[in-house]
Each structure stands twice: as C-alpha cells, then as structure tokens.
Amino acid sequence: QETAAGAARELARAITARNAQLEALDRRRDLAAQYVGELDAARRALQLTVSGLATGAPAVMPALPIGPFRGDLDWPLRGPLVSRFGRTPANRFGTAIVRNGIEVGAPEGSPVRAVHEGTIAFAAPFTGYGTLVIVDHGDEAYSLYGHLLAATADVGAVVDRGAVLGESGAGPTGEPAVYFELRIDGRPVDPLQWLRSQP
Numbered sequence: 001q002e003t004a005a006g007a008a009r010e011l012a013r014a015i016t017a018r019n020a021q022l023e024a025l026d027r028r029r030d031l032a033a034q035y036v037g038e039l040d041a042a043r044r045a046l047q048l049t050v051s052g053l054a055t056g057a058p059a060v061m062p063a064l065p066i067g068p069f070r071g072d073l074d075w076p077l078r079g080p081l082v083s084r085f086g087r088t089p090a091n092r093f094g095t096a097i098v099r100n101g102i103e104v105g106a107p108e109g110s111p112v113r114a115v116h117e118g119t120i121a122f123a124a125p126f127t128g129y130g131t132l133v134i135v136d137h138g139d140e141a142y143s144l145y146g147h148l149l150a151a152t153a154d155v156g157a158v159v160d161r162g163a164v165l166g167e168s169g170a171g172p173t174g175e176p177a178v179y180f181e182l183r184i185d186g187r188p189v190d191p192l193q194w195l196r197s198q199p
Contacts, residue, residue, distance in 0.1 A: 079106035100188035101181030123151040146179030
C-alpha cells in the first residue's frame with residue numbers, strides 16, 4: 001500500500017508538471033501569434049503610408065536615379081544580418097512572418113546613413129518600427145529606416161548619399177538592430193540584391 005501510494009503521488013506530480021509544460025507552451029504559442037499579428041498590422045499600415053506618399057506632392061528629383069546603382073548601394077550601417085527579406089517561419093508552432101525588409105544588428109546609437117540621395121518624406125515614430133525615416137528617391141523608389149532612437153533629418157530636406165538620418169535603436173524583441181526596406185516602383189524588393197556585399 002505504501003509503494004502504491006508513493007507511486008500515485010509521483011504520478012500526480014508528473015501529471016501536474018506535464019500540465020504546467022502544456023500551459024507554458026500554449027502561452028508561448030499565443031504570444032507568438034500575437035507578435036506575428038502585430039507585425040503584420042504594422043506592415044499593412046506602413047504600406048498605406050508609403051502609398052500615401054506616392055500620391056502627395058512630388059519630391060525634389062535626385063540628380064541620379066537609384067536604378068543604375070543596383071548592387072552598388074552602401075549599407076545603411078555596418079553590422080550582421082539579423083533577419084532576411086521575405087517569408088520566414090516564426091517558431092515551431094507553424095506561424096510565419098513576412099518581412100518586407102531586413103534587420104541589421106548594431107550597437108544602439110550607431111549612425112544610420114542614407115543609401116542614396118533623395119528627399120526626406122517621413123520622419124516620426126511609427127507603430128512597430130520605432131522612429132522611422134523614409135527617403136523618396138523619385139520614380140516611386142523609397143528607402144525606409146526603422147528602429148531608430150531618433151531621426152536627425154527633417155521632412156522635406158534633401159539628403160546626399162551617406163547622410164546621417166538618425167541613430168540605431170532596438171527592434172520589437174529588444175535586440176539592438178535597424179530595420180531597412182527598399183521599395184522600387186512602389187513595391188518591396190530584397191535589399192540584398194541592391195546593397196553591395198559587405199567586406
């Protein structure tokens with residue numbers, strides 16, 4: 001009887017521990033789904049914002065169009081590639097994140113620079129992207145710089161290639177990183193096809 005009672009207690013403890021693990025997995029799954037949903041909502045809001053820029057007043061056209069510089073643009077800052085363009089699985093629960101840009105790791109406070117000359121079309125906090133700067137390069141070509149601590153460029157200002165737009169901050173997960181997106185003809189493209197190879 002004592003052995004049976006001990007075995008029953010061990011079984012009860014094992015069941016309790018297993019239930020706790022299942023509840024923790026459920027919570028992580030729910031958090032992952034919420035995170036993916038928030039990112040998707042932010043991506044849709046950003047799409048509407050960029051589309052609105054295209055219908056606004058024409059920006060000052062840059063002296064050099066961005067098209068011929070495919071594969072030769074400088075990176076907005078130096079650092080490791082944290083996340084890639086496109087659809088990537090978010091976790092083992094089967095959810096996926098669609099990224100219209102890339103994330104570059106860098107210490108907070110690093111200068112973030114324009115990859116090409118253009119006009120500042122947006123510079124303000126934006127839900128899901130921290131402080132966001134959008135540079136209009138003309139002909140529906142835009143570069144977007146997110147997760148900034150602050151913007152140092154004003155809307156309407158004409159900037160040269162390499163001009164400092166702000167300082168790097170942290171992404172939604174809290175890791176130091178900068179979000180970079182490139183749109184050609186108003187559509188997101190893989191920035192790695194436009195940026196030169198890092199040494």
